[in-house]
Amino acid sequence: MNHQELAQKILDQVGGINNITQLANCATRLRMNFKDESLVHLENIKKINGVIGATKKSGQYQIIIGTDVGNVCAAIKKLGQVDLTTTPEKKNKKIDQLMDIFASIFTPVIPAITAAGMIKAMLVVCVLLGMSKESQVYSIISFIADAGFYFLPIMLAFSSANKLGCNPYMAAMIGGVLLHPNFVAMVSAGEPIYLLGLPVKLVSYGSSVIPIILAVWLMTYVERFADKISPRPVKFFMKPVLTILIVAPIVLIILGPLGSYIGMGIATVTDFLNVHxxxxxxxxxxxxxxxxxxxxxxxxxxxxxxxxxxxxxxxxxxxxxxxxxxxxxxxxxxxxxxxxxxxxxxxxxxxxxxxxxxxxxxxxxxxxxxxxxxxxxxxxxxxxxxxxxxxxxxxxxxxxxxxxxxxxxxxxxxxxxxxxxxxxxxxxxxxxxxxxxxxxGFEDPADSEIDKQENKNVVKKNPLSKKIAIYSPTSGKTVQLSKVNDETFAKEITGKGIAIDPFDNKIVAPFDGEVLTVFRTKHAIGLVSTEGVELLIHIGIDTVELEGKYFTAYVHDGDRIKKGDVLIEFDQNAIKAAGYECIIPIIVTNTEDYLDVIGIKEENVESGEQIITVF
Missing domain, CATH: 1.20.1310 (5 helical Cullin repeat like)
Structure with missing residues (x-):
């Protein structure tokens, strides 16, 4: 399978390119965040030829590809524009959120740091082989390597801004302020520096880490403030000018030295561990x-x-x-x-x-x-x-x-x-x-009964020849997926099925089976029947943005369910008043395991009536 095909197969299982809010890669993994996580099917991704594994860590989805990951990431970007305007969900556990921020800030700069370090290692070998440290070749290659470390604040400014949500070029400018030759010369001279009567600490910021991250964090708030108070006709120049004039002095006087002290503290602890x-x-x-x-x-x-x-x-x-x-x-x-x-x-x-x-x-x-x-x-x-x-x-x-x-x-x-x-x-x-x-030793597959089946699970795949009925989880009017105002569902990217414009305010179990996933925002639920049909019930369009408001879930991941059990209640009047459509797509997410999935024609149905047949 080529990179383009693999990229397309991955997109088919994550709700399409428009569902992605963050996309990056490290040495072996795609790292992604999504607008609506209910459209992401990890188990299906794991089955794709060319994917080693898939998992969710620290609020971020990671798809393990191997050393070819860079080409796959590039192929995904060629298939459409990733929408970075929507920030990922913010209510992760604090530790998850923090690690996600660290990963997003530092991962993009690792190649530059690696290149710089490897070049330094090559120089050490060259000196051992007889190269003079006084030669121009050594000097030039040395400052090429040093650049990767010295200008680290500018690189971190850019990646921090991309993650924290402010202008990356403005952030890079603040990094440049900290490294400006005139400021460096003033610090080297050792004379006191004052800005508006306030002392500026004599700190060298070359190769520093913490100060610029604190600076960009501040900029995210200042930029929003500047945007808010700038009149529309002059916002184009007033917003960036205000941002820089507020952020730069605060960084030089307060946040820069604070970050430097934090870095010194970390270095002291590290030094203690290394010595003792x-x-x-x-x-x-x-x-x-x-x-x-x-x-x-x-x-x-x-x-x-x-x-x-x-x-x-x-x-x-x-x-x-x-x-x-x-x-x-x-x-x-x-x-x-x-x-x-x-x-x-x-x-x-x-x-x-x-x-x-x-x-x-x-x-x-x-x-x-x-x-x-x-x-x-x-x-x-x-x-x-x-x-x-x-x-x-x-x-x-x-x-x-x-x-x-x-x-x-x-x-x-x-x-x-x-x-x-x-x-x-x-x-x-x-x-x-x-x-x-x-x-x-280990349990060798050759010594075990083949397919000792993880099929001890209650769920078993059904023979293709048998018809399986899926019943309506709510009362309402059925609507063909092609008419749903969301191309992920309309184009059947996540699977075939049907939608319901609800009359009722509750979702009941459409079959006997098990709850796979109740999404944190409670706007969607994943189920699997005793015959192995995997079903996604998605209440409304873009209702993930409500963060669980107007939804009440009565079941949890792994619960056994009987047809007719109440799963979720929702307030469709409040949802509509908040500006969201309340149509409910009902999707067979493992459509590829069956010959066909057919929904009934558009008509009014009661909860418990058959709406889908799986062959």
């Missing part, structure tokens, strides 16, 4: 990195890493432990490949193991170790032991990059033994994990 308990953090990171990645918690360390790079030129918090952990994922997968008698698993584990050794662990983690469970335990033990050695030897990482054999140069620096100890830690972790995986 250097083994502790790499051990914990090596052992628990798989769990941090699974939960998305690893993003919370990004500000600490960036601060450490800008302060010391290296970090020892995550790099050593994550390097060993990635190598251990490869060791576990290769051990499984050698031990299994199942040809398909052998092939998958072999390729996943090699990929993990190179630094891309998703195929190994989601396809092998997490699925087989015992190998994951071996990975954590091996990662902890290898991380312990790396910590004892004081291994550090000199720049960002996906840790693996291909990126070992990021461990090359002033200490020539650093890379040696990093390699030894990898060997220790690999051997321990490989041996433990072999000793612990």
């Amino acid at each position: 308990v250097s083994w502790l953090v790499p051990t914990l990171m090596g052992a628990f990195m798989p769990l941090l990645v699974l939960t998305g918690m690893h993003w919370s360390f990004l500000p600490i890493l960036m601060t450490s790079y800008s302060t010391y030129g290296y970090e020892a918090i995550m790099g050593p432990g994550s390097l060993v952990s990635n190598i251990c994922q490869g060791g576990a997968s290769l051990s499984v490949a050698l031990k299994t008698k199942n040809k398909e698993l052998k092939q998958l584990a072999s390729s996943a193991g090699i990929t993990a050794l190179m630094g891309i662990t998703e195929p190994a983690m989601y396809g092998i170790t997490l699925k087989l469970k015992k190998p994951l335990i071996a990975v954590m033990i091996g990662g902890g032991i290898g991380g312990f050695y790396a910590g004892l030897m004081g291994v550090v990482r000199y720049t960002s990059g996906t840790p693996g054999l291909l990126s070992l140069p990021i461990f090359i620096g002033e200490n020539p033994m650093n890379i040696v100890h990093a390699c030894i830690a990898c060997i220790i972790g690999f051997i321990v994990t490989f041996v433990l995986t072999w000793m612990f």
Whole structure:
């Protein structure tokens, strides 16, 4: 399947390009936010050929593609304009929201930091091979590398503005203010600086992280204020002028120094750990990195890493432990490949193991170790032991990059033994994990009853030849999907079905089965029948924006339901008064599993009457 086809298949399962509010990618994953999460079908995405896995972490959907993710992301962008004007839902848990912000701010700048660090590592090797530090070649390549770190505030300003919702070019201008040569010269001179009688702290902001993020955070509020008070005829120039003239002085006098002190505090704590308990953090990171990645918690360390790079030129918090952990994922997968008698698993584990050794662990983690469970335990033990050695030897990482054999140069620096100890830690972790995986064993598919069926679930797929009836969840007039004022439903992107213009204010179970998902905003519910038909009932158009107002849910995820049970009540008069249509699309989201899905002609129906036939 080519990139364009894969991109289209993904869009079909997320409600189309118009449902996307944020789209980015890291080394292996698409990262997306959506206007209406009820249109996103993770289980269907996981079945797409070319998708390794899909999950929701920290309020963000992540689709694991592998190293080809950049091409797939570009293909999605070619299929239409992503609507960035709608911000993602804001009522996530605070910790989820914070990690989502960190991920969105730091992920875009990682390639620049990685390039800068790798070039610095190349320079170290060149000096060892005889290049003079006094040569012009060395000087030019050196400042090329330094630019990636020194101008970090400008890059972070741009990505922060994109995430927090203000003008990225105005934000970049504030970053430029902090790095302006005249200001840098004034700071270097050491003479007191005053602005309107207020002291400006003598702080160097090159390579800094926290000050510019605080500055952009302030700008989001100031820009809105400037927009509000600027008269329409002069708003074009008055709004940006007011924004800069308010934000820049506050940053220079208050937020910049505050961010600098926060950064110094982080650096002090990091330095204490490195000096007094250097083994502790790499051990914990090596052992628990798989769990941090699974939960998305690893993003919370990004500000600490960036601060450490800008302060010391290296970090020892995550790099050593994550390097060993990635190598251990490869060791576990290769051990499984050698031990299994199942040809398909052998092939998958072999390729996943090699990929993990190179630094891309998703195929190994989601396809092998997490699925087989015992190998994951071996990975954590091996990662902890290898991380312990790396910590004892004081291994550090000199720049960002996906840790693996291909990126070992990021461990090359002033200490020539650093890379040696990093390699030894990898060997220790690999051997321990490989041996433990072999000793612990795992449930080999070749030894188990084929299809020990996760079908112990109550839900079973129905033979294609049998007709399945879906009954109306409410009373009203049926409407063909093509007439619904939302192209996601009208074009049957999420599946076939029918819509109902309701007379009633409640939704009842249309069959016996189970509740898959009650969406947080309660405007939609996902169900699955005992025959395996997956159904989405979506109350209204764009009603996700009501944030649950006017909706009351009586069931929860995983509840068993009987036909006629009350699921949700809603106030359609209030919904309409708020400016929203109250039509209810009823979609068979696993339409592709059946020959056809046919809704009845337009007519009035009572709750409990048949409205859809699935063949």
